[in-house]
Amino acid sequence: MVNIKVDKTASRGIAVAPAYKYQEIELSPDTYIPGSVEEETEKFYQARDEVMETLKKLSADNEIFAAHMEIAGDFMLQEGVISKLQSGQQNVQQAFQDTIEEIAAIFTGMDDAYMKERGADVKDIGKQIMARLKGTTLPDLGNMDREYIVVAKDLYPSDTVKMDTRWVKGIITEEGGVTSHVSIMAKSMNIPALVGVKGILAHVEDGMTICMDAKNGEIIVDPDKTVLDEYEDKKNAYQQERLRLEQLRMQPAVTKSGKRVSLCANVGNVEDIRHAMVMNIDGVGLFRSEFLYMENTHFPTEEEQFAVYKEAAVLCPQELTIRTLDIGGDKELPYYQFEKEENPFLGWRAIRISLELKDMFKEQLRAILRASAYGHVRIMFPMIISLWELQESKKLVEECKEELRQNGIAYDEGIEMGMMMETPASVMLADEFAKEADFFSIGTNDLTQYILSVDRGNKKIAERYDSFHPAVLKAIGQIITAGHKEGIKVGMCGEMAGDSKAVPILLEMGLDEFSMSAGSIDYARELILNTI
Amino acid sequence: MVSKKVVVNNASGLHARPASLLAQEAGKCSSDVKIFVGEKKIEAKSILNIMAAAIKKGTEIELQCEGAQEQADLAKLVELIESGLGE
Numbered sequence: 001m002v003n004i005k006v007d008k009t010a011s012r013g014i015a016v017a018p019a020y021k022y023q024e025i026e027l028s029p030d031t032y033i034p035g036s037v038e039e040e041t042e043k044f045y046q047a048r049d050e051v052m053e054t055l056k057k058l059s060a061d062n063e064i065f066a067a068h069m070e071i072a073g074d075f076m077l078q079e080g081v082i083s084k085l086q087s088g089q090q091n092v093q094q095a096f097q098d099t100i101e102e103i104a105a106i107f108t109g110m111d112d113a114y115m116k117e118r119g120a121d122v123k124d125i126g127k128q129i130m131a132r133l134k135g136t137t138l139p140d141l142g143n144m145d146r147e148y149i150v151v152a153k154d155l156y157p158s159d160t161v162k163m164d165t166r167w168v169k170g171i172i173t174e175e176g177g178v179t180s181h182v183s184i185m186a187k188s189m190n191i192p193a194l195v196g197v198k199g200i201l202a203h204v205e206d207g208m209t210i211c212m213d214a215k216n217g218e219i220i221v222d223p224d225k226t227v228l229d230e231y232e233d234k235k236n237a238y239q240q241e242r243l244r245l246e247q248l249r250m251q252p253a254v255t256k257s258g259k260r261v262s263l264c265a266n267v268g269n270v271e272d273i274r275h276a277m278v279m280n281i282d283g284v285g286l287f288r289s290e291f292l293y294m295e296n297t298h299f300p301t302e303e304e305q306f307a308v309y310k311e312a313a314v315l316c317p318q319e320l321t322i323r324t325l326d327i328g329g330d331k332e333l334p335y336y337q338f339e340k341e342e343n344p345f346l347g348w349r350a351i352r353i354s355l356e357l358k359d360m361f362k363e364q365l366r367a368i369l370r371a372s373a374y375g376h377v378r379i380m381f382p383m384i385i386s387l388w389e390l391q392e393s394k395k396l397v398e399e400c401k402e403e404l405r406q407n408g409i410a411y412d413e414g415i416e417m418g419m420m421m422e423t424p425a426s427v428m429l430a431d432e433f434a435k436e437a438d439f440f441s442i443g444t445n446d447l448t449q450y451i452l453s454v455d456r457g458n459k460k461i462a463e464r465y466d467s468f469h470p471a472v473l474k475a476i477g478q479i480i481t482a483g484h485k486e487g488i489k490v491g492m493c494g495e496m497a498g499d500s501k502a503v504p505i506l507l508e509m510g511l512d513e514f515s516m517s518a519g520s521i522d523y524a525r526e527l528i529l530n531t532i
Numbered sequence: 533m534v535s536k537k538v539v540v541n542n543a544s545g546l547h548a549r550p551a552s553l554l555a556q557e558a559g560k561c562s563s564d565v566k567i568f569v570g571e572k573k574i575e576a577k578s579i580l581n582i583m584a585a586a587i588k589k590g591t592e593i594e595l596q597c598e599g600a601q602e603q604a605d606l607a608k609l610v611e612l613i614e615s616g617l618g619e
Contacts, residue, residue: 067552075578106584118548118583
């Protein structure tokens with residue numbers, strides 16, 4: 001029995017289930033003496049056909065797998081393997097490995113970022129066929145049919161997308177912070193998660209029972225009877241708590257002294273909104289439009305975006321704040337090549353890109369405007385540092401309005417246009433910005449990183465990343481004061497807005513809107529209701 | 533053996549999706565199908581071979597079919613490329 005304390009809770013909850021270690025397996029070729037060319041060729045065909053069969057099933061739902069299937073069955077791959085078997089002393093595993101590397105190298109050597117990515121596709125298929133040749137199976141989160149707690153080094157969107165929420169009871173990763181992809185995803189799916197748990201893979205064997213308390217930050221591997229009983233109680237207590245919180249849901253977010261605030265959700269897609277609506281939210285404080293761009297093969301068109309924004313606006317009629325494209329920094333697009341930058345977080349990102357790629361920006365603005373005819377939509381610009389950027393963005397919105405007007409297309413003439421407060425420059429000029437913007441939304445993740453000059457992805461200085469640093473708190477206070485002086489609402493859409501220690505402070509400072517991941521909303525409501 | 537020149541009009545060239553469709557359709561042909569781009573000779577039934585050639589928008593390629601159905605196969609594939617390969 002091993003007991004591990006964890007200080008980073010990514011998503012709350014209690015879970016007890018067998019571990020499933022999700023990690024890379026050894027796939028280098030075995031060194032056996034090859035059989036006849038025919039025998040070795042036959043092994044290749046068999047492994048390949050099995051993989052193609054699996055891909056065929058997957059391709060019914062996702063056309064990416066259709067292209068993968070095409071690659072697996074490709075002539076070039078087959079010829080490469082056979083010619084190596086015929087000419088050398090290699091066994092089929094070695095011949096296959098060499099062929100895959102040759103083909104992948106062609107793609108990864110290309111200048112085009114999109115084509116480079118295809119090299120990864122080839123390697124991915126290579127792994128699947130290689131695993132069959134070696135008679136092992138690749139770890140696959142999509143293949144699970146029993147309850148488990150996934151234990152991994154880190155999880156990427158391509159992994160989490162395959163997870164079946166019926167079976168995943170918990171997530172533990174060695175890397176990642178509370179603002180990483182896996183944390184945000186776990187919160188939105190309501191799965192208990194602990195991240196940054198160094199060394200966990202070494203402590204856990206596949207199938208070992210794990211008790212995880214993603215509330216107080218505790219993991220117990222291979223528990224004895226006493227611990228299991230204790231966790232049974234904990235689980236019940238947690239369920240009681242959930243029940244209590246759910247009963248509070250219908251109460252509006254009003255403090256004991258009668259101040260009504262907005263309790264909103266941060267979302268990445270329509271599914272997230274549907275999930276958050278159950279919690280009786282006052283609106284969406286942050287719709288991350290970048291996911292529409294990231295999970296795509298091309299810049300989404302006006303029509304494609306309109307369809308999504310419209311659905312979102314209808315679904316959440318209270319308020320839908322759409323943040324315009326916030327790409328760059330750590331977020332890239334598979335179909336657009338960004339130049340390599342020394343400091344991507346200080347580089348070409350967010351509004352800086354939008355104001356340069358104006359046609360692309362206007363497609364998005366028109367789509368948002370058109371959706372505004374169907375609900376209460378607000379536009380929010382990210383990473384603003386100068387009045388010029390805000391004015392220029394607003395001017396483009398006016399141009400788009402004019403275009404729509406001429407074509408007789410409906411939109412909300414009074415649509416509010418606000419900005420993210422996430423750069424030190426925006427804080428220093430908050431008074432001026434408050435005269436130009438219709439609302440402020442404080443993005444604490446980036447604001448903390450920029451004010452403290454602490455890279456939020458750098459593990460070595462993770463302890464210095466602190467949203468409660470006096471400088472950050474002072475900045476938040478200044479933003480709220482500046483906004484209120486001009487009579488505009490000030491919200492917050494960073495992870496801090498759902499932090500139990502932060503909520504009372506932010507209420508005291510006068511914050512009007514608290515927007516957070518769905519998993520934090522119930523807790524924040526209770527906190528607000530209990531604060532004077 | 534018959535051949536015909538045709539210009540690729542897909543915005544992003546012969547990327548995965550159009551390349552996949554072309555390879556699939558070429559695969560259905562009984563003819564031996566080859567594509568010539570500059571010095572390069574490409575096996576049209578291979579999606580990898582097509583993608584690896586990185587054929588950009590506006591490139592003129594020569595399609596060559598050889599076999600009993602060569603006329604019909606060539607006509608079908610030329611039309612497919614001209615129509616934008618499903619994009």
